Amino acid sequence: LAKTTQPISMDSYEGQEVNITCSHNNIATNDYITWYQQFPSQGPRFIIQGYKTKVTNEVASLFIPADRKSSTLSLPRVSLSDTAVYYCLVDSNSGYALNFGKGTSLLVTP
Amino acid sequence: DTGVSQDPRHKITKRGQNVTFRCDPISEHNRLYWYRQTLGQGPEFLTYFQNEAQLEKSRLLSDRFSAERPKGSFSTLEIQRTEQGDSAMYLCASSLERTNLANYGYTFGSGTRLTVV
Numbered sequence: 001l002a003k004t005t006q007p008i009s010m011d012s013y014e015g016q017e018v019n020i021t022c023s024h025n026n027i028a029t030n031d032y033i034t035w036y037q038q039f040p041s042q043g044p045r046f047i048i049q050g051y052k053t054k055v056t057n058e059v060a061s062l063f064i065p066a067d068r069k070s071s072t073l074s075l076p077r078v079s080l081s082d083t084a085v086y087y088c089l090v091d092s093n094s095g096y097a098l099n100f101g102k103g104t105s106l107l108v109t110p
Numbered sequence: 111d112t113g114v115s116q117d118p119r120h121k122i123t124k125r126g127q128n129v130t131f132r133c134d135p136i137s138e139h140n141r142l143y144w145y146r147q148t149l150g151q152g153p154e155f156l157t158y159f160q161n162e163a164q165l166e167k168s169r170l171l172s173d174r175f176s177a178e179r180p181k182g183s184f185s186t187l188e189i190q191r192t193e194q195g196d197s198a199m200y201l202c203a204s205s206l207e208r209t210n211l212a213n214y215g216y217t218f219g220s221g222t223r224l225t226v227v
Contacts, residue, residue, distance in 0.1 A: 032213040088197025100152030
């Protein structure tokens with residue numbers, strides 16, 4: 001199972017772009033990379049998923065280099081409501097995610 | 111469809127009592143997962159179902175924990191003889207079946223927060 005490493009916490013001001021990088025050195029061929037956002041007292045919410053290169057949706061972009069040993073979640077122009085914990089998850093399509101790690105706690109201030 | 115529903119949202123119980131939580135997944139999702147989350151940690155896998163079949167249960171924390179999904183729709187998670195260490199958020203998630211061609215993310219419910227006193 002691929003282990004992920006991401007910063008414990010990050011701070012940002014409103015309106016800035018935030019990039020959160022996750023390392024997953026032993027990612028397997030069948031593994032996808034998925035990012036989730038979690039607010040207090042709520043379940044995690046799916047943000048974006050990718051396998052390689054770049055993926056963009058209405059809320060974020062995900063950059064994955066060719067070796068796939070890391071990935072970067074990019075949040076453009078964050079607002080106060082983006083304050084949350086962000087989890088990087090690497091799991092295959094055959095079963096389940098064992099655990100989500102501790103995530104990155106993002107604090108956005110005015 | 112209103113997403114994944116969990117009931118109750120909060121449960122306070124005395125040590126030694128049994129508790130049961132319910133999860134209603136998104137109707138077209140055939141996979142259902144249970145996770146536990148303690149303060150400062152990410153969700154930790156407990157068990158999952160594909161339709162009514164429980165495909166993995168070795169991660170249930172002890173034999174006091176059991177889960178069912180009798181008709182492949184809603185699921186229940188039961189904890190018998192609760193202990194203070196069982197206090198946590200219990201999360202349910204659902205997804206479409208994942209195949210070699212597609213990996214679907216999880217849709218989580220808001221969780222049931224259990225406090226054992």
